[in-house]
Amino acid sequence: MKILAFNGSPRAKDSHTDYILQPFLEGAREAGATTETLYLKDHRIKPCTGCNSCWLQTPGVCIIKDDMAGILEKILEANALIFATPLYNCTMTAHMKALLEREHPLACPQLLINEDGEMAHPPRYPDKMKKKWILISNAGLPEAKHFDLLLENIKRMTILSGGGGYATLVGTILKGMGGAFSKAPEDPGSLEWFFDACRKAGAELVKEGKITTETQEILDRPLFNYTNQEYVDKLNIFADNVLEMFAAAKNDS
Numbered sequence: 008m009k010i011l012a013f014n015g016s017p018r019a020k021d022s023h024t025d026y027i028l029q030p031f032l033e034g035a036r037e038a039g040a041t042t043e044t045l046y047l048k049d050h051r052i053k054p055c056t057g058c059n060s061c062w063l064q065t066p067g068v069c070i071i072k073d074d075m076a077g078i079l080e081k082i083l084e085a086n087a088l089i090f091a092t093p094l095y096n097c098t099m100t101a102h103m104k105a106l107l108e109r110e111h112p113l114a115c116p117q118l119l120i121n122e123d124g125e126m127a128h129p130p131r132y133p134d135k136m137k138k139k140w141i142l143i144s145n146a147g148l149p150e151a152k153h154f155d156l157l158l159e160n161i162k163r164m165t166i167l168s169g170g171g172g173y174a175t176l177v178g179t180i181l182k183g184m185g186g187a188f189s190k191a192p193e194d195p196g197s198l199e200w201f202f203d204a205c206r207k208a209g210a211e212l213v214k215e216g217k218i219t220t221e222t223q224e225i226l227d228r229p230l231f232n233y234t235n236q237e238y239v240d241k242l243n244i245f246a247d248n249v250l251e252m253f254a255a256a257k258n259d260s
């Protein structure tokens with residue numbers, strides 16, 4: 008299985024997103040997959056201009072000359088796509104949004120009615136769009152509901168132009184309290200159970216074509232069982248300490 012992963016965090020390799028994504032990919036490689044991670048901030052992907060040339064004048068080809076043409080080729084070759092983004096303003100980062108907008112050439116302007124009775128644009132390359140998708144995200148706030156918009160957005164994209172009704176979302180890793188991952192690579196500490204589940208999920212994608220219900224249930228467990236008040240108190244102490252530290256450093260200089 009060829010897995011192409013997109014990391015949409017501007018913090019790239021030092022991001023909480025990557026601390027979740029990489030163990031997942033490690034598990035996939037151990038199960039026999041080849042993997043590639045594209046750090047979107049390092050690629051020139053301009054937002055779509057809405058000219059619709061890729062649908063009408065030059066079907067399948069975008070007129071913007073940047074890195075996206077090469078990325079579309081990689082997408083077509085991959086069997087599975089991993090969309091990994093921190094939660095920004097209740098959804099994906101601008102880097103990830105630009106990537107998804109620029110998948111427009113993969114769809115055709117016509118419409119069809121799919122098996123669920125929904126209207127969608129037909130995929131331009133139907134035989135290359137039967138892909139597995141995984142969504143990975145982390146957020147500052149702990150409650151699961153903050154991922155609702157992002158999840159719905161990605162699900163709609165499997166039906167519309169991005170996945171053309173042929174892509175299937177086969178698992179998610181959505182974690183609140185992203186700050187808990189800050190020391191993760193050197194010191195997984197009490198989160199080892201979670202990283203083990205990420206590795207297992209990666210292996211399952213390769214072997215079973217999806218994250219199993221059992222592993223999904225583990226991944227969905229909260230990292231810590233704080234009450235809202237406990238979390239607010241902890242976060243505020245941390246924020247005050249950091250503010251004080253920066254203020255002291257400024258006074259000393």
Ligand SMILES: Cc1cc2nc3c(=O)[nH]c(=O)nc-3n(C[C@H](O)[C@H](O)[C@H](O)COP(=O)(O)O)c2cc1C
Pocket residue numbers: 016017018021022023024025092093094095096097098145146147148149153184185186
């Ligand atoms: C511009 C911006 C917007 C954010 N919006 C949200 C949000 O809507 N909900 C939330 O829970 N966290 C939000 N966060 C917090 C990030 O999701 C959080 O810090 C995350 O751990 C960053 O992940 P990364 O290290 O992978 O970039 C936001 C952070 C920034 C910088």
